[in-house]
């Protein structure tokens with residue numbers, strides 16, 4: 242059975258129900274990942290879990306070594322990643338506690354190492370028309386239906402550099418560009434996974450209304466409380482998703498490097 246990777250975001254530093262088999266320190270040519278990878282099983286599925294901010298949440302979004310994290314999953318034999326993140330809700334109708342299965346990305350990050358291919362191994366341009374694995378998206382939506390966890394199908398994630406939150410005008414402009422949710426970690430995670438031919442899906446939990454959407458000041462405790470409140474739902478969703486993932490991948494992600502190299 243292929244291994245499934247899970248990246249935990251703010252408020253998610255463990256997977257409840259995971260039967261832990263071990264912990265792995267991984268070294269990579271790109272430096273150190275956010276911490277040890279937890280290796281375990283849920284049902285019959287082998288899971289590799291990494292909390293992207295570190296297990297004590299001590300790594301801010303702009304300091305995360307995204308390349309090392311994704312490379313570590315590849316080294317551990319992971320073919321698919323379910324990535325969980327806390328986000329601010331921009332689109333009307335999205336409220337704290339809602340869970341969105343993302344389908345598009347806007348990348349507004351500026352200072353991140355965002356590729357594995359700096360020219361030494363040739364010049365690589367991966368196709369990113371569909372940033373998230375279409376097969377995993379459908380599986381997540383199906384899992385949600387089966388266990389009656391309400392999921393919003395589709396949403397555009399705007400990735401910002403952080404660590405500060407946004408101004409109201411920034412959120413207004415992102416909204417005009419078509420963004421539905423805002424977060425600080427979704428890129429370059431998604432494109433790095435594609436560069437290593439790993440399927441990647443984005444599950445975003447609305448932790449707060451984005452700046453200017455509600456009149457309230459944004460607080461960190463609001464984000465953490467919303468994540469805590471959805472932990473049980475996420476656990477159920479992951480568990481059901483694992484049972485639905487087929488052994489063989491039929492999506493294009495597995496061949497992302499085909500015809501991508503010059």
Ligand code: HPA
Pocket residue numbers: 327328329330401406407423424425448449450451452459464
């Ligand atoms: N903005 C950016 N990142 C976030 C937010 C937000 O409002 N909430 C959670 N992560």
